[in-house]
Amino acid sequence: MRVELPEPSTEERAHSERLAALIRAEIARAGGVLDFARYMELALYAPGLGYYSAGTTKFGAAGDFVTAPELGFVFARCLARALLPELRDGGEIVELGPGSGALAAELLLELERLGALPARYRLLERSADLRARQRETLHRRCAHLLDRIAWLDAPPVAPWRGALVANEVIDALPVRAFAWRDEGLFARAVGVDDGGNFIWREVEAEPDLQAAFARVIQPSALSPQPYLSEICPLLDPWLAEVTRSLELGSAWFVDYGYAHGEYYAAARHTGTLRCHYRHRAHDDPLILPGLQDITAWVDFDALARAGEAAGLSVAAHTTQAQFLIANGLDEVFAQGYAEAADEAARYALAQQVKRLTLPGEMGEKFRVMVLRR
Numbered sequence: 001m002r003v004e005l006p007e008p009s010t011e012e013r014a015h016s017e018r019l020a021a022l023i024r025a026e027i028a029r030a031g032g033v034l035d036f037a038r039y040m041e042l043a044l045y046a047p048g049l050g051y052y053s054a055g056t057t058k059f060g061a062a063g064d065f066v067t068a069p070e071l072g073f074v075f076a077r078c079l080a081r082a083l084l085p086e087l088r089d090g091g092e093i094v095e096l097g098p099g100s101g102a103l104a105a106e107l108l109l110e111l112e113r114l115g116a117l118p119a120r121y122r123l124l125e126r127s128a129d130l131r132a133r134q135r136e137t138l139h140r141r142c143a144h145l146l147d148r149i150a151w152l153d154a155p156p157v158a159p160w161r162g163a164l165v166a167n168e169v170i171d172a173l174p175v176r177a178f179a180w181r182d183e184g185l186f187a188r189a190v191g192v193d194d195g196g197n198f199i200w201r202e203v204e205a206e207p208d209l210q211a212a213f214a215r216v217i218q219p220s221a222l223s224p225q226p227y228l229s230e231i232c233p234l235l236d237p238w239l240a241e242v243t244r245s246l247e248l249g250s251a252w253f254v255d256y257g258y259a260h261g262e263y264y265a266a267a268r269h270t271g272t273l274r275c276h277y278r279h280r281a282h283d284d285p286l287i288l289p290g291l292q293d294i295t296a297w298v299d300f301d302a303l304a305r306a307g308e309a310a311g312l313s314v315a316a317h318t319t320q321a322q323f324l325i326a327n328g329l330d331e332v333f334a335q336g337y338a339e340a341a342d343e344a345a346r347y348a349l350a351q352q353v354k355r356l357t358l359p360g361e362m363g364e365k366f367r368v369m370v371l372r373r
């Protein structure tokens, strides 16, 4: 996939070069190749330098991509309706990877309108820069609710009840990249060429990758060869950790992805890695480290299995369009239409609903899975 990307500024180039130097040093220490999952971890989260750790804009029109809560209020207001049963009897909300804080602000305001404010809304965010951004959003949009809001450094330890929410978080978990050929399984790792650029290097798969692959993939189904794709061994331990203290309630995951059979279908033999830089999507994670988002699509069957292994059961699995329709999209649209100040606002609202629900937009690529305990 060849996509023309906008030229980064001099400062952005310098920032990316600082991160690239750090990654090159780690590659040298590792003997010339670094597993892709570690490269992705550093590119996204290296302290002060990674995409999510440094101070770039990321979300919204001035950033690199737009998520459902960034489009406007519709997604959050429907989600608020879906969460109502979880918030009875003192239920709380814990949000993972809250981005700009837009979802938290709108959810809280809508739950207040619906007379169902949670006792506490906690945000788990590993990036200091994003935390500051969330604080600013919540201060600006719902300062009167700040006494219910708290930030977490790690998943809650004490047992709690209510709803865990994660929009577009699983796609940001580092994945292992692999190649399946007649000769067997290879790890796709990252090396450095003579000019200092990052390049793909295939190395023999070590026992951890072999085991993760054998657990979830039917090699006979992988064609054509070489079949390049991803697997997320981190998913099981991560899910177990973030849901461990959820005593009663549900976990809501929204992300782009497929069921297992579609994920590893012939049409996707070049994998599911997607990068976002200033609203251009492409599939080369080895360029612009620190300046672009790197994601992999989610295998929703793997998520269901990880949930079951963590003692949760699948309560729902549907497309984002169906989810919104089933949770008051009509009512939210009518309310927004009535509140709109002018024709431009009504038009923007209609556009928002189209983006969220049309099959060619986010309606079917995005799926919602609810895991319950």
Ligand SMILES: C[S@@+](CC[C@H](N)C(=O)[O-])C[C@H]1O[C@@H](n2cnc3c(N)ncnc32)[C@H](O)[C@@H]1O
Residues within 6 Å of the ligand: 052, 059, 067, 068, 069, 070, 096, 097, 098, 099, 100, 103, 124, 125, 126, 127, 130, 166, 167, 168, 169, 172, 173
């Ligand atoms: C694509 S952004 C989505 C942001 C936001 N949820 C939204 O919908 O706009 C991914 C978010 O996941 C966070 N994240 C990534 N890995 C995480 C982890 N292991 N635990 C919690 N948050 C994580 C990132 O810091 C970032 O806030």
